[in-house]
Structure formats: structure tokens, C-alpha cells
Amino acid sequence: VTRTVIVGASAAGLATARGLRQFGYEEEVVLVGDEDHLPYDRPPLSKQVLSGDWAEEAIWMCTRAELDDQGIQLRTGIGANGVDVGARSLRLANGERLAFDDLVIATGVRPRLPASWAGIDGVSTLRTIDDVRRLRAALEDAADVVIIGAGFIGAEAAAVIRTMDRVMTVVDPLPLPMAGALPPPVAELVAAVHRENGVDLRCGVAVRELVCSDGRVTAVVLTDDTQLKADLVIVGLGATPNTEWLADSGLPLDNGIVCDQYCRVGEHVYAAGDVASWLNVRFRARMRVEHRLHAAEQGGYVARAIAERCAEPFAPIPFFWSDQFDLRIQAFGQLRPSDRLTVIDGSTEDRRFVATCVRDERVCAVLGVNMPKQTRAAQALIA
């Protein structure tokens, strides 16, 4: 039997499975995921699902019936714990072995959580639907919420929880929120909007320790000796690629799975989504992208590579967006916080603008706030 096995049943894995069928692949397709759920969409978790504006049903990405109809075998609640590349055999957590002709690794990332904070009641990350179910239950009784880390997850969740009328404090050691992703003028705008909406934003200060009572968090102590009352703490400290299960596989691992420009890790092995570090020839740079559109594009690309044996490199313009209060921030390209911004449409005062992001005399990205159509059109300027 000829078979493609996809490890990881989230956006990239499902896009690969669907793409195989779209591009005419008629052999077996098996999708393996360690969560107990059907594939679901993650971006709304920190937004409409956390707030309760959307019921969970809104984020299921497919039904069993659709998968059956397409001949996609989905196995949930089981992870993979090794692969024998030479024998083309995947080892599952229950010891079962699954033979493949082509393997797609789409195991994603998991949130970082300091080991000493694991298992404390009232402390949670925000990555999975189980996390959000737990957070929504905890928010029923929580008056004071502290978010540690003002990146994408932290800043978006803070905006939602503040709108739910909780006392909302955000702590980040960098001088501005989202400073690892956005140039300072845009990060300053994010800070201003959070403060106007009543978020207590504490940047430039780190967390020293969590104070607990009977195994439950009660306060967060900062390095400036401030003690913040906390009924609920959300940790948003970035994510780590899920590659440990490949440690003895011989596959190249370095900040994710190392692929070539065709998303190939080796003969008959591909990677897609957050876990894949590949060579984007358009930017002459190695990239690993943790954004939603990328997962779908790369999954689709790998599907085409398997189904049609095509030889075009995978060279997209990366895209991300973030919604916080009344800001919709979008960027196309390879954005770095140190890029020089030039506003080409709208104005920063109006909080509606499009800017080019330049480094080394090249437009590497375009960034927009509340001007989506114009931002998309401006991506043509990326050189």
C-alpha cells in the first residue's frame, strides 16, 4: 500500500491532507494528532473564543464526515515518538509502527512554561482549546489577572480580558509590548491603546517569583519589588518547536526541523508549519514562521510537492495579523523591530496607516494598521 503519513493534526497538517486530495493524490492519507480533538483553528482562541463571543463550534476546521468523504484517516489522541527514516516507519506513542512512502512533520510548537511554575493552580498557558476552556472557567471567579509576556498571545489576551472588565496587568521585561515583533513606533501605539483601555502595562520589568498559597497562585512579585495581586496568571513567553521525539532520528534539528527550499528534510520526509525551518529563496534567508496563513500555505505546498513532484521552491511572502482593541495590525514580508518605517499612506496620528519597513536599502516588509486593503496592495513594494 502507498501511503502519506502526516504527524500533527492542526492547521498545517490538515492543509497538507486536504491539499493532497485537491492535487489528485489517490493513495492513503493518514493524519496523526496528539490532541483529543478534531483539528481546530487557533487564532480565535486568544480572541473570540476566550471572550465567549464565539462558541467552540466556530473553530472546528472539519468534520469526521468530511474527512471520511475525502478518504483522510484521522487518528486523534496519539502522538508519534520516533521515526526510522531508512525503513520509512513511524513509531506511535502506543508502540505501533506505521509505514509510509512520504512523511510530513507538522508537530508545531508548544508554549514555554518555566518548570517551577508548572502545576500551580491558576497559572496557565494559552495554546490549545483545553487551555481556553480552563481559562474561561477560571475567569468566572477571577478579579485580578496578570499576564506574563506582552507578545502576540499576551497582548491579544490582555485586550480581551480587559474588555471582560477584569483588573488586567501585563508584565514584560522589554521596554514596549510586542517589542520582539514590531518596530518601536508601532509598539508604542500598542502600548498607548492598552493604557487608554485601562490595561496596567508594566514594561521594562521582569517577574521575580509567583506567590502561592495551598498550591494556588495569589500574587506575582516583580524585580522592582512590586507585588501584584493575582487570581489568574497567563504565561505568554513564546514557544518551543516540538522536535524532541525526533532526537534519535538522524534528521537535522536546529530551532525546528531543518528543511531545504523545497521543505524537504530528507528523502521522502517533509516538514510544514510552525516547526519547519526552511530556506526562503525570495528573502535569501532561513525562516521559521509561527503564523496561521503560513501553516496553510506550507501545508498546501508540501501536498503539491508530494502529489505532483513539482520543483518550484517554497518562497512565500510571510503574513501576520494581530487584533487588539480597535487596532488591526498586519504585516507582509520579513519584518524586524529594527527596520526603518516610512509611512506611505494614512497617518500614525489617525491610527490608520501603511508603512514600508526598510533595512539595508531594501523594503523587506510592509506594515499596516487598520488599512488592510491598502496594506495588501503595498506588498508589491517588497524587493
Next chain:
Amino acid sequence: MRVIVDTEKCIASGSCVTADPDVFDQREEDGIVVLLNEHPSAEHLEAVRNAARVCPAMAIVVEE
């Protein structure tokens, strides 16, 4: 073929416009999807399928 878009789910990435500008557009003021042609001809099938597959908000459904 029938194309259905969900303006509530749309996050205004415009990836559908990039995939097929004859079928999709965006509103000037907020970038939300505008469906230009609910029943595109068969030659658009591949591009419209691609638009649905890459949409980061799962806001496009294609009934074939």
C-alpha cells in the same frame, strides 16, 4: 460552483484577492472580503479552491 464567504470570520488578510482577483475583493474601509462573483466559471475552480485552502480565517467555502 458556488462560493460562500463569511464576513464575520474574515480577518481581512486579502489572501483570497491574491489568489483570484476576479472573484474576490476587499472593502476599502476595513479590508473585509467582497465577493465579486458568487458563481464563477469552471476555469476559476483551482484558484478559488486555493483561496479557500489558504484563507487564515476559514471564511471561504466552495460548493462544487
